[in-house]
Amino acid sequence: MTRAADATRPAAPRRVFRDRGEAGRMLANLLGAYRDKQDVIVLGLARGGIPVAWEVAAALHAPLDAFVVRKLGAPGHEEFAVGALASGGRVVVNDDVVRGLRVTPQELRAIAEREGRELARREAVYRDGRPPVDVTGKTVILVDDGLATGASMFAAVQALREAEPAHIVIAVPAAPESTCREFAGLVDDVVCASMPTPFLAVGESFWDFRQVTDAEVRQLLATPTTGAPANRPAAPAPAEVLGGVAIDAPQGIPPREALEQLIGDARIVLIGESSHGTHEFYEARAAVTKWLIEEKGFCAVAAEADWPDAYRVNRYVRGLGDDGNADEALSGFERFPAWMWRNTVVRDFVDWLRAHNRLRASNGGRQTGFYGLDLYSLHRSMREVIAYLDKIDPQAAARARERYACFDHASADDGQAYGFAAAFGAGPSCERQAIEQLVDIQRNALAYARRDGLIAEDELFYAQQNAQTVRNAEVYYRAMFGGRVSSWNLRDEHMAQTLEALLTHLDRHRDINQDTHQDTHGEPARIVVWAHNSHVGDARATEVWADGQLTLGQLVRQRYGEQARLIGFSTYAGTVTAASEWGGAAERKVVRPALAGSIEELLHETGRSNFLVSALLTPEAAAPLGAVRLNRAIGVIYRPETERQSHYLHARPADQFDAIIHIDKTRALEPLEVTSLWVAGETPETYPTGL
Secondary structure (H helix, E strand, O other), X not given: OEEOOOOOOOOOOOOXXXXXXXXXXXXXXXXXXXOOOOOEEEEEEEOOHHHHHHXXXXXXXXXXXXXXXXEEEEOOEEEEEEXXXXXXXXXXXXXXXXXXXXXXHHHHHHHHHHHHHHHHHHHHHHHOOOOOOOOOOOEEEEEXXXXXXXXXXXXXHHHHHOXXXXXXXXXXXXXXXXXXXXXXXXXXXXXXXXXXXXXXXXXXXXXXXXXXXXXXXXXXXXXXOOOOOOOOOOOOOXXXXXXXXXXXXXXXXXXXXXXXXXXXXXXXXEEOOOOOOEHHHHHHHHHHHHHHHHHHOOOEEEXXXXXXXXXXXXXXXXXXXXXXXXXXXXXXXXXXXXXXXXEHHHHHHHHHHHHHHHHHHHOOOOOOEEEEEEOOOHHHHHHHHHHHHHHHOHHHHHHHHHHHHHHHHOOOOOHHHHHHHHHOOOOOOOHHHHHHHHHHHHHOHHHHHOOOOHHHHHHHHHHHHHHHHHHHHHHHHHHOOOOHXXXXXXXXXHHHHHHHHHHHHHHHHHOEOOOOOOEOOOOOOXXXXXXXXXXXXXXXXXXXXXXXXXXXXXXXXXXXXXXEEEEEEEOOEEEEEEEOOOOOOXXXXXXXXXXXXXXXXXXXXXXXXXXXXXXXXXXXXXXXXXXXXXXXXXXXXXXXXXXXXXXXXEEOHHHHOOEEEEEOEEOEOOEXXXXXXHHHOOOOOOOOOXX
C-alpha cells in the first residue's frame, strides 16, 4: 500500500522541509497509526536518515537503531551505483548496470570489500559497543532522508528480510512516485511525504541538506526515543495545545471580542474558503463581513468574481440599476461555476447589503459596494467598455470597436479559444489593441470625470477597470498555454492590482460628501476580500512558493503589512457542491475525512467542533501551527478518488494565515438552480485508506 503521493503538479522541485528534523516530524504525523505500539522498531539508514528517523522514533515512542547501507560505486564513476551493501553483509547488485558498464567480478569484489570495511567501521562507531536491536517478529519502519533510485533502500529491505521481521514499512520525506510505487509491491507499507515532479535530487526538497557527521549520528543514537528524553521534556500533543487555546466560534462565527483583537485597524481583511461549495464557509464569512461593515466601517466587498458580473450586484445593493431583486442581480453570473455566486447564502447577503445601504443613505452615511477581482470576463468587459463610451464619447466608442474587432476571430465569450489561437499562431495576437484601448480611456479620463456626481465617476472607474481587465485577460489567456505558474501569477497579480485601484478610488470618495460634494476628510477605505484559501493564504508558507507561484494574500501582505489580515477556513468531513470536471454540472459530493498528517486532521483531533485558532491571539498556537502539514484545497472540481494528488499540498498554517476558522463537519452549498443531480447527491462511501 502506498500513501501520501504528490504527483500531479508539473513544476520545479519544491523545498518543502527546513531540515531533516522537520521532515522527520512531518513523517511522524503520517505514521500515527504506529504510535505506542510495543512491537515497532525504527531503523534509520545511516547517515542521512538518522536525524529523520530520530524524530519519527521519538514521536512514535519506539526504539531507534541505525541500519548502515553502503553504495557500491562504478569504477571511475563512484557516484553512480551498481549496487549496495547493507548491515549483515547483504550485497545487492544491479546486473543490468554491471553488464552495461562491463564491471568485472574482481572489480565488484574489491569494491564490496572496501565498502564492507567502511560499513563495519561505522557500525562500531555509531553503536559505541551496543548490540543491534533484535527485529525478529517486529514491525520495522525503515527511514531515510529520501529516495532517488532506491538502491540503498532495496539493499536494506533485502538484508532485513533475513532477520524475519513481521512487517516492513518504508518512510521517506521525498521520492519519485515511480520509486515509491515500486517499493509498494515489495513491503507492507510505504509512506512518501512528498513526490516532487520532476524529481531531480533528494536535496532539492530541503532548505538545509548539509552532510550528517558520524558524531551527530552517535549523539542521536545515544539519545533515548522512548519515555521522556533527557534533552526534551515531555510536551502535550499538538492537538491538545490547540484544543486548549481554541476560541469557540458557533457556526464558524468568532465572538466579537476575538474579531476585534484579530482585525484591529486593518484596512484589508481577506477571508478564504477551503472549497468553493461549502455552506458554512459562505455563511460564516457573510456574518463576519456584516460585522466588519457595521462595526468597523468597511465600505466594500471584493470577491473572486468577474468585474462586470459583480458590478451589476454593486449597482443593485446601492439602489441603482434595473434589477428588482437579488436573484436578478446575480443572474449575470452565468459562466461556470455559476453556483459559486448564484447560491442561497450570497443571495441573502446581497439582500441584506441593499437594506443596509438604504438605511445608511437615509442617514447620510457611506454605502458599501460589491466588486469583482477576477479577469475571466474578456469579451464581456469589451462590451462594457464600448457601452460606456457609446453614452459619453461616440467617437471613442468607434475606436474601441475597431480595436476590439481583433478578437472577433475567437468564439464569443471564449477567452481560452482566443488564447490558444494566439499562443500557437492560429490567430492574431490582440495585445497591442488591448493596450491602445486602455491608454485611450485613461488619457480621456479627466474629461470624462468632469461629468457631475459620484455615480458618473463610479461608472468611469467601472469602464476603466473593464479596459484594464481586457488588457490583463488577453495576457492571461495567452499565458494559459505556456505554463501553470505564469498564468496563476498573472491572475493573482491582476486581483491585487484591482484591489489597489479600488482602494484608491474609494479613498477619493471618503473626502467628498455625496450630497454636497464638499471635502469631509472621512475614514480611509476598508475592504473585505472573499476568495479561496489558495488565493487568500500567503504562498511563501506553502510548497508552491518554490515553484515561483505567488498569491493575492502574499501580495497584499507585502504591500500593506500590518494593515492586512488573512483568515482561512478548514473542515474535516461532510459534503460539498462541486463538479467532477471543468464545465460539469453541480453535484453534492461527499468530502472524505482529512488525511493523516493534515492540518484538518490536527484540528479535528482537538475534539472541538467550531472554533478559531490564531498564533496572533494566542502565541501557544504558534508551534503546532508552525509545523509543515498537508493542507486540503477543494476548488470547483472535487475528485475524491485522487484526493491526495488533486487537493493537498504542504503548508505552514501559522505563516499562511493570521487565523483559521475550523468547522469540523460541513454541508454542501445550495445553488439557486438546484438540479436533480445535486438533489440526489453522492452515495456515501467507506474509505479504508487515503490515496
